[in-house]
Amino acid sequence: MPGVQSSLNIIHLGPGNVGKAFLRILLEQKKLIQSVFGIKIIVSGIVRSDKYLFSRDGLSDKEIKKVINKDENLRWLNTPGQTHIKQLMRFIPKKSVLLDTSASDKTVDLLIYQLERGGFAVVSNKKTLISELSDRKKFNPFQQSFFYETTVGAGLPVISTVKDMIESGDKIEEIEGCFSGTLGFIFSELEKGSPFSGAVLAAKELGYTEPDPRDDLSGIDVARKALILSRLLGKRISLKNIKTIPLYPEEMKRLSADEFLSQVHRLDSGYKKRLSNALRERKTLRYVAVVTKNKTEVSLKEVQISGDIGSLKGPDNIIKIRSERYKANPMIIKGPGAGIEVTAAGVFADLLKIIRILRA
Amino acid sequence: MPGVQSSLNIIHLGPGNVGKAFLRILLEQKKLIQSVFGIKIIVSGIVRSDKYLFSRDGLSDKEIKKVINKDENLRWLNTPGQTHIKQLMRFIPKKSVLLDTSASDKTVDLLIYQLERGGFAVVSNKKTLISELSDRKKFNPFQQSFFYETTVGAGLPVISTVKDMIESGDKIEEIEGCFSGTLGFIFSELEKGSPFSGAVLAAKELGYTEPDPRDDLSGIDVARKALILSRLLGKRISLKNIKTIPLYPEEMKRLSADEFLSQVHRLDSGYKKRLSNALRERKTLRYVAVVTKNKTEVSLKEVQISGDIGSLKGPDNIIKIRSERYKANPMIIKGPGAGIEVTAAGVFADLLKIIRILRA
Structure with missing residues (x-):
């Protein structure tokens, strides 16, 4: 069928506590996701503030496990900054996910770049949403491809419920x-x-x-x-x-x-x-x-x-x-409304919303 | 873009109190939906137990308002039953929505037919979900195209929350x-x-x-x-x-x-x-x-x-x-967890989930 996607690439910013718990859920659930939705999740990149891992065709489960376990044998590459990350993003399809579980206030540009090229973004990072109005406005056109459920109440379905109420005409x-x-x-x-x-x-x-x-x-x-x-x-x-x-x-x-x-x-x-x-x-x-x-x-x-x-x-x-x-x-x-596990699960639930959209 | 749909046909079963409130929300919101999602909602059919209205290209707002206001000048056609409804469904695209706000236990076949041909279904009608196990099993493959949020707790986000929890690996x-x-x-x-x-x-x-x-x-x-x-x-x-x-x-x-x-x-x-x-x-x-x-x-x-x-x-x-x-x-x-308005709004929110899927 045209338009149906059989894989979904992710670049993951900020594998901290929430990020690692997210990766753990991902490794556990990805087989099920593939069988239910017919979509293979490919983690193409994991990016920390100073270093990164990247493989267009996907990091192996083994490598991802090493990230989770902070394995010292993992060979991270040094990142020369934002522009470099954008270049990496160009290697993967536009209909991909940029996932931000960092606590950085420097990811806004990358997120906007990803959304503007027609991709999706998921953040648990509140800093991206509290930036000055001028910055925030840039996100406005992307209410349907930008997911941030966990920024209020972690895994509680707060944002999606308010969104549904508004879009179904409630005041x-x-x-x-x-x-x-x-x-x-x-x-x-x-x-x-x-x-x-x-x-x-x-x-x-x-x-x-x-x-x-x-x-x-x-x-x-x-x-x-x-x-x-x-x-x-x-x-x-x-x-x-x-x-x-x-x-x-x-x-x-x-x-x-x-x-x-x-x-x-x-x-x-x-x-x-x-x-x-x-x-x-x-x-x-x-x-x-x-x-x-x-x-x-x-x-x-x-x-x-x-x-x-x-x-x-x-x-x-x-x-x-x-x-x-x-x-x-x-x-x-x-x-x-807080906690590593429930926040990571909420981030994964946001990813699921994107998967449901793509498998239609 | 391939696969992107610019209109969405609906056949609506059971324009009772909830159904009419749903149609009212639809008339109010459809312009906004078109501008936000780029999808035009087309109500192709409205079906009661004994009579129906149908127009492949869409009933007019005027006709829909007459349904809402129980206008006696509205010229319903007599329906000779289920098989006839299936024929009507064949006139509209498969990627359409069969929406059941009736209280009938006779719509299961139609819903299964719609889902099996690759379409979507939304129900507020609990009877469709409590049928015998043999019947219910037929719905199982369609967890991602069958929406029934309002059957428990009306507009409260119960079903979607439990679904998200399960699919993100929670027990x-x-x-x-x-x-x-x-x-x-x-x-x-x-x-x-x-x-x-x-x-x-x-x-x-x-x-x-x-x-x-x-x-x-x-x-x-x-x-x-x-x-x-x-x-x-x-x-x-x-x-x-x-x-x-x-x-x-x-x-x-x-x-x-x-x-x-x-x-x-x-x-x-x-x-x-x-x-x-x-x-x-x-x-x-x-x-x-x-x-x-x-x-x-x-x-x-x-x-x-x-x-x-x-x-x-x-x-x-x-x-x-x-x-x-x-x-x-x-x-x-x-x-x-009950009430005409909140139930109708919940049905509309289910429809929105489908619209979000289709506009990707």
């Missing part, structure tokens, strides 16, 4: 949600009686926070996700337009990470008081993102303790979507 | 959920102090129940949805293999609908007692479907009142998915 009125497992954990601990500083330190010890916990407490990561959702709703805004209220005062910004950790207990009494005031009204505290037509805002809020957001436990994420059709009762999606 | 361990808005409403009313009979009558008055409320109270409709999910997980079972515990005793089966309604108060004290026993342990009552590898069961259960299922309010549906990857914390999708 989204409000998206409200908790998109930080780390902050969810911290405020669940507070509810259990832990002081704020204790909750922050516990989160750090469990590996839930960035090395400097202020990267989480600043709310920036939540603001990024709110930005991605806002732009999905067609709003023309940038990160700087989002009202983001951090969980520590201005004057603690200039401290070193260690200084911050040794002084974070200064915030305990404030949060204790705010929580006990909230509890008196059967409310609790949650760090909430709100996106409506007129505002995009992320901040700590008092919410009903028995409500969907208030009853959220530990590191789970939640998204509540109110629309013309889901007005009285919103649509709610909830579950683990 | 589903348990699906648990409430799939009856009617029964959800009844047990929410009980919690508020209403007697069982009062809740049933209120549900009937609000139009939530079938004319004979036993059609809801029997649990059969929930069992059908549990069957659809079980088969999605690859289980080879039929409706008769599902343990279904109705909400009224055996001896009330032989009553007429009116007799049942006048005697339903006999069940009040039993439910009152069961609920107060449950409440003493901070539990409440919910009619729950459970699907695991080894069992598929629908019955009234005592569940934690503060849990996800116990805190479900009124007519909302909920689905909880536990899998290898979503183990400690399940993935949860919640919201209105």
Whole structure:
């Protein structure tokens, strides 16, 4: 049949933790994909910031396993940069996938190049989607070939659901949600009686926070996700337009990470008081993102303790979507919104969407 | 480009309430679809049980509006049955959509015919999916061209999410959920102090129940949805293999609908007692479907009142998915799981999936 493709080449940027978990799923599933969809997945390139592997006809399973296992005998080539990667891309068919699981802010050009030549792209890398408006606009024509489900809520079907609602003519009125497992954990601990500083330190010890916990407490990561959702709703805004209220005062910004950790207990009494005031009204505290037509805002809020957001436990994420059709009762999606395995599975599910398109 | 399609023909079976709402969305969205995807949607046929409209090149918007408005001046043709519909289907391209929003159990043959010739099908009609195993097997090869999202949870993204999880290599361990808005409403009313009979009558008055409320109270409709999910997980079972515990005793089966309604108060004290026993342990009552590898069961259960299922309010549906990857914390999708508008929007979202496939 004309137009039906029997193989699909991938160039994979950023084989970090999520990237390696993705490659593991790929090795496990590729036989099944070939038998169900008749499409052979060919990993033509794996690219790190400084080096790469490439074979137009596909890296062997053995080589891919070596990447997963960080095998030191693997002979990476040095990459002289972006232009070189573009040259590699020209060796593989246009209807291929550029897959970005890196954390780099330098992949936007490559992604645009791939989309403009008629290819597909899948990213778990949020940085590609939060770039300045001028950059972001370049992605707009490619809403149907650019997949980024895991940038909000990891494997939870958030982006695809909102997209389906919009494209079937629904009008989204409000998206409200908790998109930080780390902050969810911290405020669940507070509810259990832990002081704020204790909750922050516990989160750090469990590996839930960035090395400097202020990267989480600043709310920036939540603001990024709110930005991605806002732009999905067609709003023309940038990160700087989002009202983001951090969980520590201005004057603690200039401290070193260690200084911050040794002084974070200064915030305990404030949060204790705010929580006990909230509890008196059967409310609790949650760090909430709100996106409506007129505002995009992320901040700590008092919410009903028995409500969907208030009853959220530990590191789970939640998204509540109110629309013309889901007005009285919103649509709610909830579950683990971070984690290597669920993110990698979400990236693979995005790849599946492309495979379904190609096998038609 | 070869294989790229610039139009998509639809034959629509069953323009009832959901069907008409679907046609309304279609008329509103088709311009946008054409500009975004470059695909013109052509409604070639609209078929009722006894009559039909057909035009290979497409019914006009005016004619479709007349169907929506039940215009009596519309000149339907009499249909001499299934074979005739198949003949009509032969007039339109194979890569078309047969869309079934009827409640008929006689469309299975037509759907199989459409799928076997390489076309697509979308159904909101559960009857097509609960047919005997021998029939159901015929659908198996077409998991990628057969869409039935709205048969469980209406517009909630249930089927597509489970499908994505399975195809990305996750192992589903348990699906648990409430799939009856009617029964959800009844047990929410009980919690508020209403007697069982009062809740049933209120549900009937609000139009939530079938004319004979036993059609809801029997649990059969929930069992059908549990069957659809079980088969999605690859289980080879039929409706008769599902343990279904109705909400009224055996001896009330032989009553007429009116007799049942006048005697339903006999069940009040039993439910009152069961609920107060449950409440003493901070539990409440919910009619729950459970699907695991080894069992598929629908019955009234005592569940934690503060849990996800116990805190479900009124007519909302909920689905909880536990899998290898979503183990400690399940993935949860919640919201209105019935209703004309959300079901029609879900049918349209299924159509969009096909459009995305074809425009690649």
